Amino acid sequence: MxxxxxxxxxxxxxxxxxxxxxxxxxxxxxxxxxxxxxxxxxxxxxxxxxxxxxxxxxxxxxxxxxxxxxxxxxxxxxxxxxxxxTAATTGRIVIGMQTAVGRGLQRSALARFRELSPGVIPTLRLVSWSDPSAGLDDGTSDVAFLWLPAPSDDLDVLPIVRERRCVALPADHPLARQERVAFADLLDEPIIALPPEAGALRDFWIAAPERNGRPAVIGATAETPDAVFEAVASGLGVVLLSEGNAHLYSRSEVSIRPVDGLPPAVLALAWRRADRRPLVAAFVRAVDEQLE
Known part of the structure; x- marks a missing residue:
């Protein structure tokens, strides 16, 4: 057991x-x-x-x-x-993430962190969507890049970027011929969803609040970005994603279009509120300085 x-x-x-x-x-x-x-x-x-x-x-x-x-x-x-x-205040910091961060942020933040905390080795860790905290919940990550909403009120967050949402469709989908897609036109489309364990984050990426009680048609579930886009390319459904990630995950067999009628997505850095270690504070500072 x-x-x-x-x-x-x-x-x-x-x-x-x-x-x-x-x-x-x-x-x-x-x-x-x-x-x-x-x-x-x-x-x-x-x-x-x-x-x-x-x-x-x-x-x-x-x-x-x-x-x-x-x-x-x-x-x-x-x-x-x-x-x-407490014992591990130096030596290593584990940075959880569920998608590539990109946006010119990660590289500059890591360079600044090395200046602030020489001798501390950053470890980048890709975490499945089944853990919406990206490792913060069970302590396997020290800080994490997350899409809001945060999975717990025990976390502090630093919003990094606010981006409009887009839709990824098979390249031969009729809606791919349009320059922009209204969310109303996606209501009956099968959608690729995060696993149920993702909770509120799953609801956000299937736009459950904007469906006004109309249930989403789940074409498939996926726990990683690669699995998401493989499902779209295979014709199992469409998927919502942020505008920045549209550039990071471009594929020839998938078309990406802006979606009208949805609030934007917010990418944030998150850490446990009770974690007062200097290396965590240094990483938060390193990221914050890149936003100025």
Whole structure:
């Protein structure tokens, strides 16, 4: 049996909120994804931990025992991770990202960071979309380049760039003949979505708020940019992306057009609010200076 810290944190949140909906909002994931995660946890354990009723959920007797232990496990992990971070104030910084940053920013920021923190080795880490925190949640990244909305209110963010959204379509798609595409013309198109674990970020990139309750037609899900564009080139659907990434991921079999009727996307640098290490502050400063 392989129970993850993310499962324990989810169970704790549900126990404290006594509502899967409120717990999902607190964890910044979609309610169906959280329900699926909890059902999977119960299957792994072999016994129910939640009793569901019309007004919410309560812990079963077994669930109460498990939550008490889960709190201890999570607290011990957080303490151990904090001790590790304190010990690792020099030597290496891990920079999580889910797409190429580009935009002339990454190279200049890294050069400035090396000036501010000589001897610290930056490590670039590409993280699957299934972790919308790009490694910040489990401590495998120290800072991360993320698309907003941020997956947790425990993060601080520095907005970097605001860009309009575009749509990538197969090159032979009828809409590819237009110079611009209205979002209304995409409502019935199959769309390539991030995995359900991406939560609010998945909703943003399928433009769920702008659909006014009309469900998106999911043509496929993808966890990496390469998988996204392979799905588009294969005719499985279209995908929304930022204008800057349109230049980074150009492919001959895919056409990219600006979309009218959507708010822009915001790329940000994120880090854990409780992480006060000098090397994190130095990286934030290095990026911030490139924005001036």
């Amino acid at each position: 392989d129970v993850h810290l993310r499962d324990l944190r989810a169970l704790i949140a549900v126990a404290e909120e006594e509502s899967i909906t409120r717990a999902a909002e607190r964890l910044f994931i979609a309610q169906p994804a959280l329900s699926k995660q909890l059902r999977s946890l119960e299957r792994q354990l072999g016994f129910p931990v939640l009793a569901r009723h019309p007004r919410g959920v309560v812990l079963t007797a077994a669930g109460q025992t498990l939550v008490a232990g889960a709190r201890d496990i999570v607290a011990r992990w957080d303490e151990a991770l904090a001790d590790f971070r």
